[in-house]
Amino acid sequence: MRKRDLKKFNINENEIPDIKERIKNSYEFKNRKVISEEAPSKKRINFFNRSWAPAILGVGVVILVCVISLISTTISESRRNSYTTDMSLNYVSSKSNLKEIVNYSKSREKNNSAGWFSLFGASFKAMEDASPVDAPNSIDSENGGEYSEEYAISETNKQVENVDEADVVKCDGNRVYRVSGQYIYVNDINSGNIGETIKIKLKENNKSFINPEIYLTDLYLVVLFSDGWYYSSSTINVNIYDIETLELVKTYQSKSRSLNTSRLVMGNEPILYLIFNQYLVEDGSSYELPNEEIDGKEVEYDYSDICYFNTLRNNCYTVIVSIKLGEEININSQVQLGDGYWDAVYMTESSIYLARVHYDYSSRYISFNVFEGYDGYDTVSVIVKYTINNGEITPIGTIRTAGQVINQFAMSEYNGYFRVALSQINNNKVEVYRQDKDGEEYKFKLVGKVDKDLGEKNEVIKSVTFNKDICLVVTAKNTDPMYKIDLSDPTLPVIMGKFKEDGYNSYLQYLKGDLEGYAIGLGYMTEDISEYYNIRKGAKFGLYDVTGDNPVQLQLIEYADVYPEACENHKALFIYKNYVGFNTNQQNKYVLYSIDKTIDGEGNESAVINVKLEYAIDYESRLYFVNDYFYLASASRLVSFDSDYQKVNEVIDDYGYDYEDWYDYQLMD
Numbered sequence: 001m002r003k004r005d006l007k008k009f010n011i012n013e014n015e016i017p018d019i020k021e022r023i024k025n026s027y028e029f030k031n032r033k034v035i036s037e038e039a040p041s042k043k044r045i046n047f048f049n050r051s052w053a054p055a056i057l058g059v060g061v062v063i064l065v066c067v068i069s070l071i072s073t074t075i076s077e078s079r080r081n082s083y084t085t086d087m088s089l090n091y092v093s094s095k096s097n098l099k100e101i102v103n104y105s106k107s108r109e110k111n112n113s114a115g116w117f118s119l120f121g122a123s124f125k126a127m128e129d130a131s132p133v134d135a136p137n138s139i140d141s142e143n144g145g146e147y148s149e150e151y152a153i154s155e156t157n158k159q160v161e162n163v164d165e166a167d168v169v170k171c172d173g174n175r176v177y178r179v180s181g182q183y184i185y186v187n188d189i190n191s192g193n194i195g196e197t198i199k200i201k202l203k204e205n206n207k208s209f210i211n212p213e214i215y216l217t218d219l220y221l222v223v224l225f226s227d228g229w230y231y232s233s234s235t236i237n238v239n240i241y242d243i244e245t246l247e248l249v250k251t252y253q254s255k256s257r258s259l260n261t262s263r264l265v266m267g268n269e270p271i272l273y274l275i276f277n278q279y280l281v282e283d284g285s286s287y288e289l290p291n292e293e294i295d296g297k298e299v300e301y302d303y304s305d306i307c308y309f310n311t312l313r314n315n316c317y318t319v320i321v322s323i324k325l326g327e328e329i330n331i332n333s334q335v336q337l338g339d340g341y342w343d344a345v346y347m348t349e350s351s352i353y354l355a356r357v358h359y360d361y362s363s364r365y366i367s368f369n370v371f372e373g374y375d376g377y378d379t380v381s382v383i384v385k386y387t388i389n390n391g392e393i394t395p396i397g398t399i400r401t402a403g404q405v406i407n408q409f410a411m412s413e414y415n416g417y418f419r420v421a422l423s424q425i426n427n428n429k430v431e432v433y434r435q436d437k438d439g440e441e442y443k444f445k446l447v448g449k450v451d452k453d454l455g456e457k458n459e460v461i462k463s464v465t466f467n468k469d470i471c472l473v474v475t476a477k478n479t480d481p482m483y484k485i486d487l488s489d490p491t492l493p494v495i496m497g498k499f500k501e502d503g504y505n506s507y508l509q510y511l512k513g514d515l516e517g518y519a520i521g522l523g524y525m526t527e528d529i530s531e532y533y534n535i536r537k538g539a540k541f542g543l544y545d546v547t548g549d550n551p552v553q554l555q556l557i558e559y560a561d562v563y564p565e566a567c568e569n570h571k572a573l574f575i576y577k578n579y580v581g582f583n584t585n586q587q588n589k590y591v592l593y594s595i596d597k598t599i600d601g602e603g604n605e606s607a608v609i610n611v612k613l614e615y616a617i618d619y620e621s622r623l624y625f626v627n628d629y630f631y632l633a634s635a636s637r638l639v640s641f642d643s644d645y646q647k648v649n650e651v652i653d654d655y656g657y658d659y660e661d662w663y664d665y666q667l668m669d
Helices: 003-008 019-030 053-081 095-110 116-121 659-668
Strands: 089-091 169-171 175-180 183-190 198-201 209-216 220-227 235-242 248-254 258-265 271-279 292-294 306-309 316-325 329-338 344-347 351-360 378-389 392-402 411-414 417-422 429-438 441-450 460-467 470-476 479-486 494-502 504-510 518-528 534-545 552-560 574-576 579-583 589-599 605-616 622-626 629-633 637-641 647-652
Touching (some): 169 622, 175 209, 175 629, 235 316, 248 316, 248 329, 271 351, 316 392, 329 378, 351 411, 392 417, 392 441, 417 460, 417 470, 534 605, 574 622, 579 605
Antiparallel strands (some): 175 183, 183 198, 235 248, 258 271, 344 351, 378 392, 429 441, 479 494, 504 518, 579 589, 629 637, 637 647
């Protein structure tokens, strides 16, 4: 009893004998099982009172922890090392069905407590062996090809032969075309002589344009640009001009948020491929269809035109457009549900590979001490393949695997196999996939990989280049191990050797022609600050002998406190025959080098870099070679040099902006 109750009834607590014991016995009586007096009483056993119980309980806890750890490790390893191919291509059936698909994708992601693993891991499965076949319309693809003396016009530096990439300057041997603000500048050229500048205004309205780029064919000048100052409110435009008259003959517009990338497949009838991303816009009961116009007329889509893969996040449109640039211009589109902007796009004459990287934050502590090259989270790359044939675009399937596809050069298709380098801190790898036919569907099967000893502690992949059966991979934190990998046996790729140097290469390329067996690298000099952190201290340009198992550095040129555009944009690099050139960003100085073979006293062959030309010009500049003359171009200047590297002619223009229009446009906004 409480003391106030004792006082109320005049009861002294000390006068109640064994009160605690009586209460205890009363409780036990109420909970005791009643049995017959004749039945023998059973002795009650209390497990927890036994001396051996704690030991048994401890063993059980240990076993439970081990089982949980094993399951967790298995899941983690499955996430990192497993792969899957889900070829379940589907098409949207109706407007309401589109809403259902998108909502399902959102809810699956929202309820996914295990991060992206639950979405991907649920469908992880090994494919049964099937009869190997070449990919449809598959061809061998590499950055290669021999130079001939008849071919005396250089091209934009591109990844794959016969697949051109857009740039700010183009040359067809007769003219140089330059991007300059709201205009395209065109100059005739002939034996170093430069004609007067012809100006083409991209659009007759009060807007300025973001990042125009150019393509050329035998019949057309094609300009890609975004009007407006912000991508979020921009229209992506394609203007097609007659190459002779420079008259506008066709326009294409997309209301997409951004143009992911583009490629021009060369041939008798070149075909331009554009990859757009467009966010889904709700219209009440569902989502709007993609918004495009051809010559000012809206393109009509049907919901049944939209395809999707079950295991992808479907919250955005990916629109792939083909524009056939023959005597007649024909435009075709393929619309797929996808997941935003594609991080890397690799394209051959017959295939398109789109790569998207996802980060799994669920399995590790999220650190806010972010530094260059840090990849503290698990990453998953989703790669979607299309085949292309004469403008027709066909979705084929997907690959999902652990790691990050860093850029387009990390992917390669060769001899019917797809190779991909994947970066993840302390877990870098190169995988080889074979495309098999399973019934009426094509699937990718992982047949070989290098996932051991590729990179030192805390290193990620910085650059990759494939050349037939050989792959060069650079991993780095602050030093640059360059690995040479033999892919001649796709089922058993092996690391042949490596070379280590300070800094790292962000771009690698094999040379060709007489310089086959040599490679160049562009990248950065770095300074180590801590175990994980480093800073850039300048740039470097290196020449390597890659004929043996271990790459050998022949020469290294360093640039203090400068960062050339070519380190991050391969199209800013001039490569033709034995010439290599780029703007060093050192007082905007463009440098042209020659790589020349040498023979030492013992008859051993090597190569050396020699400086041929240095000239100060705008930062974003390009160099072209036409019939023994060099043409150095920027937005405001075009300069020619002869074969002795002497200046022949120069044209200086204003930057192509109508500033009154620009101010009017700002007031309109």
